Amino acid sequence: MDQIMPDTTVTEAEYRALSDFVYLECQLADEGRWDEWEDLLADDMHYWVPATLDAPDPDRDVSIINDNRSRLATRLKQLRTGTRLAQAPKSAMRRLISNLVVRREGDGEYTAEANFVIYELQSQSTMTLNQWPGRVIYHLRSKGAGFEMARKRVDLVAVAGGIPSLGFIV
Amino acid sequence: MDGSTPFGIPSLIKKDSIHSEVYTDHEIFAEEMKVIFERTWVFVAHASEVPKRGDYLRRSMGVEPVIVVRGRDEIHVVANRCSHRGNLLCMPERGTKRSFACQYHGWVFGLNGDLLDIPFPEGCAGLDRSERGLKTARVETYRGFVFATFNRDAPPLEEHLGEARAALDRACNLSPTGEVEIGRTWVRHLFKANWKMLSENEADGYHVTFVHDSFAKAINREGKYENVLQGEEDGVQAVCRYLGNGHTELDYALTYRHPMEWLGVKEDRYPDYVQQMEDAYGSEDAEAIMRNGPPHTFIFPNLFLAETCLVMIQPVSVGETMNWHTPLYLKDAPDALNRRILRQGEVALGPSAFLTADDAVIAERQWRAVKGSPAWLDLTRGGDRETVRDGGILQSHYTDETSNRGFWQHYRSLFTE
Numbered sequence: 001m002d003q004i005m006p007d008t009t010v011t012e013a014e015y016r017a018l019s020d021f022v023y024l025e026c027q028l029a030d031e032g033r034w035d036e037w038e039d040l041l042a043d044d045m046h047y048w049v050p051a052t053l054d055a056p057d058p059d060r061d062v063s064i065i066n067d068n069r070s071r072l073a074t075r076l077k078q079l080r081t082g083t084r085l086a087q088a089p090k091s092a093m094r095r096l097i098s099n100l101v102v103r104r105e106g107d108g109e110y111t112a113e114a115n116f117v118i119y120e121l122q123s124q125s126t127m128t129l130n131q132w133p134g135r136v137i138y139h140l141r142s143k144g145a146g147f148e149m150a151r152k153r154v155d156l157v158a159v160a161g162g163i164p165s166l167g168f169i170v
Numbered sequence: 171m172d173g174s175t176p177f178g179i180p181s182l183i184k185k186d187s188i189h190s191e192v193y194t195d196h197e198i199f200a201e202e203m204k205v206i207f208e209r210t211w212v213f214v215a216h217a218s219e220v221p222k223r224g225d226y227l228r229r230s231m232g233v234e235p236v237i238v239v240r241g242r243d244e245i246h247v248v249a250n251r252c253s254h255r256g257n258l259l260c261m262p263e264r265g266t267k268r269s270f271a272c273q274y275h276g277w278v279f280g281l282n283g284d285l286l287d288i289p290f291p292e293g294c295a296g297l298d299r300s301e302r303g304l305k306t307a308r309v310e311t312y313r314g315f316v317f318a319t320f321n322r323d324a325p326p327l328e329e330h331l332g333e334a335r336a337a338l339d340r341a342c343n344l345s346p347t348g349e350v351e352i353g354r355t356w357v358r359h360l361f362k363a364n365w366k367m368l369s370e371n372e373a374d375g376y377h378v379t380f381v382h383d384s385f386a387k388a389i390n391r392e393g394k395y396e397n398v399l400q401g402e403e404d405g406v407q408a409v410c411r412y413l414g415n416g417h418t419e420l421d422y423a424l425t426y427r428h429p430m431e432w433l434g435v436k437e438d439r440y441p442d443y444v445q446q447m448e449d450a451y452g453s454e455d456a457e458a459i460m461r462n463g464p465p466h467t468f469i470f471p472n473l474f475l476a477e478t479c480l481v482m483i484q485p486v487s488v489g490e491t492m493n494w495h496t497p498l499y500l501k502d503a504p505d506a507l508n509r510r511i512l513r514q515g516e517v518a519l520g521p522s523a524f525l526t527a528d529d530a531v532i533a534e535r536q537w538r539a540v541k542g543s544p545a546w547l548d549l550t551r552g553g554d555r556e557t558v559r560d561g562g563i564l565q566s567h568y569t570d571e572t573s574n575r576g577f578w579q580h581y582r583s584l585f586t587e
Contacts, residue, residue, distance in 0.1 A: 161358070165521050
């Protein structure tokens with residue numbers, strides 16, 4: 001018997017709106033526009049960067065970042081002090097995002113997955129161009145005419161080999 | 171250069187100043203790998219990482235790749251290098267094996283490093299297999315912390331640990347069964363700076379107000395942070411200590427007003443844990459253990475008991491160091507408490523954490539400044555107000571350089587013996 005799978009297909013209009021959201025989120029993160037970026041967040045936001053690519057469990061495996069909404073607010077507050085040395089001055093950076101796949105997960109609930117690479121000029125100490133390839137998974141929820149971000153998970157290709165300070169919003 | 175070693179290392183270290191070449195010179199780094207990371211006790215693993223026979227981990231002693239593996243009972247540490255043509259014997263980071271077979275020519279080694287088998291043995295008929303085992307290290311453990319050295323003549327581990335044993339006891343005694351354990355995942359944070367800048371920073375109380383200013387402003391300060399970040403020198407109750415043999419610590423116990431404050435919770439948050447602790451240690455001792463909290467202690471040359479985390483400092487090159495960390499879970503304590511330990515460690519340590527991301531940037535700036543502009547560096551702070559305690563421990567104000575003066579005198583002694 002074929003299992004009846006829920007229809008995860010999105011409409012053209014939804015795809016366009018979701019991809020616009022993702023591109024905006026990337027731009028705000030690149031430009032360190034933390035107030036505008038924070039406006040995208042849902043109250044139950046979970047921001048997660050695992051420390052392993054091997055089936056990580058956020059409640060057992062230590063993570064690079066594992067922020068609930070409150071801890072993420074603290075993270076942004078620290079960035080705004082201007083003395084967060086790992087991001088003072090802010091890194092100049094740009095990310096390319098590609099291979100975008102979006103799915104409907106329920107009424108007004110969507111996931112968006114994509115590959116990315118960030119080029120960051122680490123200008124706080126080493127003045128080197130860091131490259132950060134990875135995959136991002138968003139959980140987005142309809143809100144008003146747009147969306148809010150309920151989850152952002154970032155899997156970094158380089159994580160198992162050790163990574164330098166990552167003070168920006170990845 | 172005074173000629174007492176090939177590179178004159180002792181001449182670069184005075185009582186209260188050091189020359190910056192100790193951080194930037196390639197030949198000094200190479201000498202440290204021999205004198206410190208081969209000849210003295212180096213932390214390599216925790217026993218809970220290799221619970222069963224054949225469980226292994228890839229680790230490093232300095233820059234030398236090694237395998238930490240559980241044998242029949244004891245833990246072995248062997249060079250991760252085939253004794254035939256020197257290939258890397260084991261590539262995975264961890265796993266379980268009955269033996270290690272080299273993928274180049276198929277030589278097979280037992281878990282203790284003995285050579286067990288050679289393919290096409292007729293061609294090696296004259297070879298004495300007993301002389302072709304892997305290079306093996308001496309291994310000793312203290313309360314589950316596994317240390318190794320390639321020096322057969324090193325003093326027993328407990329003698330090296332000396333007064334720092336109390337810090338390991340303090341970490342373990344927070345568990346109702348007296349044991350800590352760690353999970354399968356470590357975070358690896360690359361500092362583009364010399365390893366000693368990390369080692370020294372662990373018990374440097376002076377930088378906290380400045381480097382971690384943004385953290386102080388972003389959080390609701392409680393407990394030790396309120397005490398050490400207040401900006402009033404007289405009001406700081408935390409202390410700095412030099413424990414001997416290169417070991418250093420900051421002690422926050424005096425800043426905690428009630429049990430469990432070190433975990434940022436009220437003392438009645440985990441009633442089951444409190445009961446377990448009282449059953450195990452008696453109510454008076456249990457309260458003292460839960461009030462004093464975990465150690466903030468650096469054990470020379472590469473282990474840092476970072477309160478709720480374990481940190482392992484791995485030199486990579488003269489200007490690169492991998493800072494490993496993982497939560498230090500309390501065995502048999504409630505899961506909710508260990509999850510809190512996990513969450514708290516993620517605040518402090520790692521590439522994106524609220525504290526060490528900034529420490530890394532500071533170390534990297536320091537390394538670049540002295541690489542291009544060599545100089546004598548000052549370590550005089552607090553030299554006239556430190557006191558000698560039991561066991562020869564030196565204690566001083568939280569912000570004093572007592573810890574780092576001790577670190578450097580021990581370091582110097584290793585190059586003059």
